[in-house]
Amino acid sequence: MAQQLEPIARMVGQLARLPGIGQKTAQRLAYHIISLPQEDVHELAAAIWQGRKAIRYCSLCGNYAVDDTCALCTDEKRRNGQLCVVRDPRDVAAMERIREYKGGYHVLHGTLSPMDGIGPEDIRIKELLMRVGKEDIQEVILATNPDIEGEATAAYIARLLKPMGLKVTRIAHGVPVGSDLEYADEITLAKAMEGRREI
Amino acid sequence: MAQQLEPIARMVGQLARLPGIGQKTAQRLAYHIISLPQEDVHELAAAIWQGRKAIRYCSLCGNYAVDDTCALCTDEKRRNGQLCVVRDPRDVAAMERIREYKGGYHVLHGTLSPMDGIGPEDIRIKELLMRVGKEDIQEVILATNPDIEGEATAAYIARLLKPMGLKVTRIAHGVPVGSDLEYADEITLAKAMEGRREI
Numbered sequence: 001m002a003q004q005l006e007p008i009a010r011m012v013g014q015l016a017r018l019p020g021i022g023q024k025t026a027q028r029l030a031y032h033i034i035s036l037p038q039e040d041v042h043e044l045a046a047a048i049w050q051g052r053k054a055i056r057y058c059s060l061c062g063n064y065a066v067d068d069t070c071a072l073c074t075d076e077k078r079r080n081g082q083l084c085v086v087r088d089p090r091d092v093a094a095m096e097r098i099r100e101y102k103g104g105y106h107v108l109h110g111t112l113s114p115m116d117g118i119g120p121e122d123i124r125i126k127e128l129l130m131r132v133g134k135e136d137i138q139e140v141i142l143a144t145n146p147d148i149e150g151e152a153t154a155a156y157i158a159r160l161l162k163p164m165g166l167k168v169t170r171i172a173h174g175v176p177v178g179s180d181l182e183y184a185d186e187i188t189l190a191k192a193m194e195g196r197r198e199i
Numbered sequence: 200m201a202q203q204l205e206p207i208a209r210m211v212g213q214l215a216r217l218p219g220i221g222q223k224t225a226q227r228l229a230y231h232i233i234s235l236p237q238e239d240v241h242e243l244a245a246a247i248w249q250g251r252k253a254i255r256y257c258s259l260c261g262n263y264a265v266d267d268t269c270a271l272c273t274d275e276k277r278r279n280g281q282l283c284v285v286r287d288p289r290d291v292a293a294m295e296r297i298r299e300y301k302g303g304y305h306v307l308h309g310t311l312s313p314m315d316g317i318g319p320e321d322i323r324i325k326e327l328l329m330r331v332g333k334e335d336i337q338e339v340i341l342a343t344n345p346d347i348e349g350e351a352t353a354a355y356i357a358r359l360l361k362p363m364g365l366k367v368t369r370i371a372h373g374v375p376v377g378s379d380l381e382y383a384d385e386i387t388l389a390k391a392m393e394g395r396r397e398i
Binding site: 004005006007008010011013014015017018019020021025028029030031032033034036038040041042043044045046047048049050051052053054055064065066071089090093 | 203204205206207209210212213214216217218219220224227228229230231232233235237239240241242243244245246247248249250251252253254263264265270288289292
């Protein structure tokens with residue numbers, strides 16, 4: 001038995017496919033899992049599988065949902081005429097954490113990236129246009145990431161929405177709160193200057 | 200939805216119970232798992248659960264096994280009169296990796312630790328004595344860890360076995376191969392001097 005037992009090797013192999021988990025870590029995790037009571041391991045495996053099975057995308061906004069539409073889309077109070085456009089469901093979670101924004105969301109499930117062959121028809125832009133046409137939307141807030149793809153996607157969507165006569169905004173760029181100016185990169189600093197406001 | 204969906208929260212909670220996986224990592228892993236195709240997640244969950252279910256302890260040596268006795272214990276060639284005593288199955292795997300040792304094993308499943316209330320009856324010492332009495336054993340190699348508990352356990356077992364008239368050995372302590380003398384701790388270095396051999 002110079003090799004691992006097949007069930008252990010299989011477990012290690014599967015764990016090592018997860019991001020940030022190398023062969024060594026996978027081995028350590030597998031040995032730990034094997035040392036656990038069967039009930040605990042069953043709970044772990046069930047949480048992974050049932051969790052994946054239970055989650056789908058909201059048919060309206062594209063956020064994670066357990067039903068056809070997500071909890072945010074079914075909440076009447078959130079239909080305030082605002083739509084916040086983000087790249088993926090994790091960004092909805094991030095935005096919700098600030099507990100400031102009270103409107104709806106639209107998840108694109110990606111950003112435009114010609115280099116990777118991702119064009120406008122590969123992300124949920126058509127769905128956004130349909131929602132804007134159908135729902136009573138006054139403002140679309142473009143909250144894609146402040147990177148090349150995110151900016152390009154925001155610019156592209158803005159161009160499509162502007163003629164529809166609604167307010168299209170982009171989240172502010174600037175120096176992060178609590179950070180040190182000295183360590184801010186030039187582009188961020190330039191954007192912070194550009195977006196300065198009277199106090 | 201300021202909180203996470205229940206199936207996601209449950210997955211994060213379970214993943215965060217694994218050693219070395221904090222809340223943030225668990226969240227990252229859960230979001231990754233949710234983004235995977237269902238088949239992939241099923242394979243992962245199955246590998247974890249089936250793996251745990253398939254593995255038991257060899258009734259003879261205490262090593263990991265898929266059957267009643269492990270592959271090493273059923274291998275006639277490994278019954279050469281030597282038994283290597285280790286703390287847990289991972290140590291068997293480590294020892295097998297050197298491809299030098301050709302004898303049998305005995306896994307204690309722990310080391311003596313009065314502080315933690317672990318006494319001789321809590322680890323597989325009685326089973327070791329029974330094997331030594333029944334099987335044709337000439338040498339018992341004590342390969343518990345070179346730490347306080349490991350040393351105490353080795354000393355305790357040696358005291359029990361010596362009167363039975365067999366060779367009892369302890370793995371050598373010394374400076375690890377490829378290491379730098381400058382960084383060796385004093386105790387290791389003292390042990391290395393003590394165990395020096397003529398060349």
